[in-house]
Amino acid sequence: PKQQTLAVIKPDAMEDHKEEILGEICSRGFTITQLKELVLSRDLAEDFYSQHRDKPFYNQLVDFMCRGPCMLLVLTKENAVEEWRSMMGPTDPAQAQETAPGSLRARFATDILHNALHGSTSQHHAQEKIQFLFGDITSDLNSDGV
Numbered sequence: 001p002k003q004q005t006l007a008v009i010k011p012d013a014m015e016d017h018k019e020e021i022l023g024e025i026c027s028r029g030f031t032i033t034q035l036k037e038l039v040l041s042r043d044l045a046e047d048f049y050s051q052h053r054d055k056p057f058y059n060q061l062v063d064f065m066c067r068g069p070c071m072l073l074v075l076t077k078e079n080a081v082e083e084w085r086s087m088m089g090p091t092d093p094a095q096a097q098e099t100a101p102g103s104l105r106a107r108f109a110t111d112i113l114h115n116a117l118h119g120s121t122s123q124h125h126a127q128e129k130i131q132f133l134f135g136d137i138t139s140d141l142n143s144d145g146v
């Protein structure tokens with residue numbers, strides 16, 4: 001059965017690597033079922049990462065995520081959650097270069113904070129974040145539905 005996951009191209013990777021990352025996503029057989037590019041508001045970034053609120057890097061993480069455009073993607077494929085995580089590689093690019101040298105983070109991330117990409121850790125989290133970011137798509141429309 002097909003699965004959905006949420007992928008985010010973070011501001012550091014948007015600057016130079018957006019096209020290449022999108023190309024690899026498509027060539028690995030993911031379907032991009034929703035996509036939007038935007039600068040996250042501080043409130044949205046804080047809510048998105050609210051599970052990390054008590055971590056020492058939380059403020060830096062929120063600053064980083066708001067510093068320029070992000071691309072938010074819903075990716076659909078069999079086993080999408082696991083496949084996207086494996087394509088990204090480990091959170092820390094130093095570790096990615098050791099254990100998964102071909103992975104996107106090994107190639108494009110700078111350090112554990114500026115790590116180029118995000119992906120949901122489970123199907124449950126994916127559905128929750130997709131709903132949070134794309135959920136009420138009609139709220140973007142005006143009263144005439146345009």
Ligand code: CMP
Pocket residue numbers: 052057061091112113114115117118119
């Ligand atoms: P992500 O997979 O989006 O999930 C949480 C993010 O917090 C992570 O990628 C990194 O951007 C950041 N992060 C995780 N661990 C650390 C850390 N030890 N120091 C700084 N940033 C971190």
